[in-house]
Amino acid sequence: MPSDFISKRSSTLSPFYVMDILAQAKKLSQQGRTIYHMEVGEPDFATVECIVDAGIDALKQYKTHYTPATGIPELREAVAEYYERKFSVKIDPQRVVITPGASGALQLAMICLLDAGENVLLSDPGYPCNRNIAQVLAVESKTIPVSSLSNYQLDADLVARHWTDKTRAVMVATPSNPTGTLLPEDQLKELCQLVEQKNGRMIVDEIYQGLVYDADDYTALEISNECFVINSFSKYFGMTGWRIGWMVVPEFYIDAIDRIAQNIFLAPPTVSQYAALTALKESTQSVLDERRDEFKKRRDFLLPALERLGFAIAAKPQGAFYIYANCESFTDDSFTWVKQLLDEQGVALTPGIDFGSHLANKHCRFAYTQSLEILEQAVDKIDAFIQR
Numbered sequence: 001m002p003s004d005f006i007s008k009r010s011s012t013l014s015p016f017y018v019m020d021i022l023a024q025a026k027k028l029s030q031q032g033r034t035i036y037h038m039e040v041g042e043p044d045f046a047t048v049e050c051i052v053d054a055g056i057d058a059l060k061q062y063k064t065h066y067t068p069a070t071g072i073p074e075l076r077e078a079v080a081e082y083y084e085r086k087f088s089v090k091i092d093p094q095r096v097v098i099t100p101g102a103s104g105a106l107q108l109a110m111i112c113l114l115d116a117g118e119n120v121l122l123s124d125p126g127y128p129c130n131r132n133i134a135q136v137l138a139v140e141s142k143t144i145p146v147s148s149l150s151n152y153q154l155d156a157d158l159v160a161r162h163w164t165d166k167t168r169a170v171m172v173a174t175p176s177n178p179t180g181t182l183l184p185e186d187q188l189k190e191l192c193q194l195v196e197q198k199n200g201r202m203i204v205d206e207i208y209q210g211l212v213y214d215a216d217d218y219t220a221l222e223i224s225n226e227c228f229v230i231n232s233f234s235k236y237f238g239m240t241g242w243r244i245g246w247m248v249v250p251e252f253y254i255d256a257i258d259r260i261a262q263n264i265f266l267a268p269p270t271v272s273q274y275a276a277l278t279a280l281k282e283s284t285q286s287v288l289d290e291r292r293d294e295f296k297k298r299r300d301f302l303l304p305a306l307e308r309l310g311f312a313i314a315a316k317p318q319g320a321f322y323i324y325a326n327c328e329s330f331t332d333d334s335f336t337w338v339k340q341l342l343d344e345q346g347v348a349l350t351p352g353i354d355f356g357s358h359l360a361n362k363h364c365r366f367a368y369t370q371s372l373e374i375l376e377q378a379v380d381k382i383d384a385f386i387q388r
């Protein structure tokens with residue numbers, strides 16, 4: 001028997017603290033308790049029927065083989081047309097790479113841009129997997145604390161102050177997870193100018209594009225052709241389990257990304273690519289927009305309801321389906337507080353610690369990926385917990 005061993009990079013990989021919460025929620029649910037799931041980062045809606053039908057048709061036609069590593073040409077073209085239809089931006093379909101979710105795209109971008117020992121700048125709080133992918137690649141993630149002063153996003157000033165001679169890339173997400181805040185267009189423009197000047201690259205994660213409320217949606221491609229722009233069919237298109245996304249890369253990187261994709265993934269999932277063709281059709285958009293309107297209604301209920309309970313929300317979330325709330329009037333240990341809330345009232349949230357370390361113990365994330373009725377009940381439960 002060989003002795004058990006594990007690579008340092010995997011043994012030191014951070015877990016999601018919310019997994020503890022999920023395990024506890026499952027246990028309580030098995031005991032017959034009602035659980036209010038506000039920790040889930042995916043739409044509660046099932047994939048739209050016409051998209052599912054397109055997937056079934058693809059299977060029935062035995063579209064079950066590998067495709068090119070960068071995806072089927074018709075989907076790459078459909079993505080390019082989507083940008084033209086929605087944002088009047090013309091891009092060469094050759095720059096579109098189809099990936100296994102935004103997760104696949106994030107990995108490709110980091111592998112392509114960063115060598116071991118170099119660093120990428122990220123916001124704290126921010127999407128946790130970015131830090132973890134960097135760690136696996138022996139790339140340093142330099143997290144920069146952000147606040148409502150910059151809409152919980154990076155800006156040119158913050159990036160200039162944290163830039164080192166090892167910095168190669170800056171990663172942002174608009175709207176952001178966990179804060180739901182947008183990166184205002186001129187803030188991104190200044191960031192792009194700075195990063196281009198410093199010979200680095202911007203990676204702009206637009207996975208929540210389409211889920212933007214009372215603000216104009218835009219794409220970084222309107223600003224620059226030099227960014228890596230990441231997107232996904234997971235959120236607005238409601239296809240999390242299909243594992244399909246895309247990335248638009250600067251022309252110079254097309255060949256490198258193709259080679260990396262061949263080696264890491266071989267190809268994105270075939271059936272999902274055919275289903276995604278239907279997701280991008282103009283005729284599918286009305287259902288998806290109805291769902292977006294439903295998310296907006298939920299945010300419009302939840303945001304003032306949480307503020308009334310005593311949570312502080314420093315920057316209004318204008319997109320995604322998250323509210324990142326300061327809970328310091330109740331606790332300075334949000335992880336323990338979130339566990340107690342679940343235990344006593346059955347409401348599951350994500351603790352701030354999952355998104356970084358900056359004031360993490362004073363924050364938690366609410367996902368409004370449940371019906372308005374369930375959200376109303378959950379708010380009553382949280383109220384009871386606070387009043388106890």
Ligand SMILES: Cc1ncc(COP(=O)(O)O)c(C=O)c1O
Pocket residue numbers: 041100101102103104127173176177205207231232233234240244245
């Ligand atoms: C900001 C952000 N980027 C990327 C992802 C990964 O999404 P997927 O791989 O399902 O497209 C997520 C998932 O929650 C996310 O919140």
